[in-house]
Amino acid sequence: MASTLPSSEQLAQYHSKVSGYMKIFYALIIVTIVEVAIVFLPIPRIFIDVGVVGLSISKAFLVGYFYMHLNHETMWTKIVALLPICMFFYAVFLVLDGAKRPASVYVGEPARVFKGAPLKEEAPAAAKDAVDSTPEAPATSASETPASPPAAGSDAANEYR
Amino acid sequence: MSDTTSSTHPPTSHSSHGASKDIFGSATHGKIGMWIFLVTDAMTFAGFLLGYGVLRARNPEWPHMADVVGLKGLILSSVATFILICSSVTMVIAQAAGEIRDNKKMLKFLLLTALGGIIFLGIQAYEYTHLSHALGMLFSDYAKGPPQFSSIFYVVTGFHGLHVLSGVIYLLIMCAKVARGQYADGNVNHIEITGLFWHFVDLVWILVFTFIYLI
Numbered sequence A: 001m002a003s004t005l006p007s008s009e010q011l012a013q014y015h016s017k018v019s020g021y022m023k024i025f026y027a028l029i030i031v032t033i034v035e036v037a038i039v040f041l042p043i044p045r046i047f048i049d050v051g052v053v054g055l056s057i058s059k060a061f062l063v064g065y066f067y068m069h070l071n072h073e074t075m076w077t078k079i080v081a082l083l084p085i086c087m088f089f090y091a092v093f094l095v096l097d098g099a100k101r102p103a104s105v106y107v108g109e110p111a112r113v114f115k116g117a118p119l120k121e122e123a124p125a126a127a128k129d130a131v132d133s134t135p136e137a138p139a140t141s142a143s144e145t146p147a148s149p150p151a152a153g154s155d156a157a158n159e160y161r
Numbered sequence B: 001m002s003d004t005t006s007s008t009h010p011p012t013s014h015s016s017h018g019a020s021k022d023i024f025g026s027a028t029h030g031k032i033g034m035w036i037f038l039v040t041d042a043m044t045f046a047g048f049l050l051g052y053g054v055l056r057a058r059n060p061e062w063p064h065m066a067d068v069v070g071l072k073g074l075i076l077s078s079v080a081t082f083i084l085i086c087s088s089v090t091m092v093i094a095q096a097a098g099e100i101r102d103n104k105k106m107l108k109f110l111l112l113t114a115l116g117g118i119i120f121l122g123i124q125a126y127e128y129t130h131l132s133h134a135l136g137m138l139f140s141d142y143a144k145g146p147p148q149f150s151s152i153f154y155v156v157t158g159f160h161g162l163h164v165l166s167g168v169i170y171l172l173i174m175c176a177k178v179a180r181g182q183y184a185d186g187n188v189n190h191i192e193i194t195g196l197f198w199h200f201v202d203l204v205w206i207l208v209f210t211f212i213y214l215i
Helices: A008-039 A045-067 A075-100 A122-132 A136-147 B018-024 B029-057 B065-099 B103-134 B147-179 B189-214
Strands: none
Touching: A008 A045, A008 B065, A008 B189, A045 B065, A045 B189, A075 B018, A075 B029, B029 B147, B029 B189, B065 B103, B065 B147, B065 B189, B103 B147, B103 B189, B147 B189
């Protein structure tokens, strides 16, 4: 199908749209330059981090709202698009929680579900004992596991497990 | 009521999709589908960035990327960010051109968008070789610090790079369709959907660039 030439009204609309997009582009460039410059400022790290994250969220908003045309969409489409923000709030709590625990708690420790549960690599050994030896053996190995102290970590670290 | 679910025609005001029209207005099913996909993809990226945050919070020896790559490296990544933002602009201009049925302009700007993506991938490839050879940053080890530092860097930026690559392929396929005149009638719904994916790739890079390089 042959394309017809656009009318002057359509051209005017096109030019006004494009000039709007270019304004957002200039804003994005300025914010990017400011973001990179902030990293090298002689101010406390916390201000750099907060400033840089805030600016990047504003850039993400500009791209999402104007370039992805969310400003023309209905409320429900905006809600669908904003669902990952919930992940952000969840992430803040998880990172803050993980940040409190010292790394040494987990060094050298095999994974376990909860305190007192048999360690994963001991479970097959316990099963093998049950097959090979007397019925008391599984009970013995199960009772030994919670009592055995962790390989690494202090008393404070034990509280987390 | 005629069936208006064909992919080349957005629902008219007499559409039979009452509920979706009330909720999503004139947005087509394809557009809503792409938004939902992008939301799930954003959650995947959020999971990776969350893992990065937890790893970093628990490791007091984590270096700052700005110190590792220096000003030159940061400027290189800023140039890559600038190129991706430019490609987002060309994408949105391509859509506007398609809406006034200027097929040539739409094709030109779509090709420029794909070119921006290819240049971004080239910069990433150069950066990866420089980081692994000159700075000892490998996928599973880092010569000058915790191995998770380089590992999570490659996972997050590599996952994003895969999105850029698939976006470039998507764009080139759409360029072929535009060249054949498939969207010359002013119905650019498919171009808009392509744009949604490309802007999402740019948006994620804006966040990844901040969290990985600047903090």
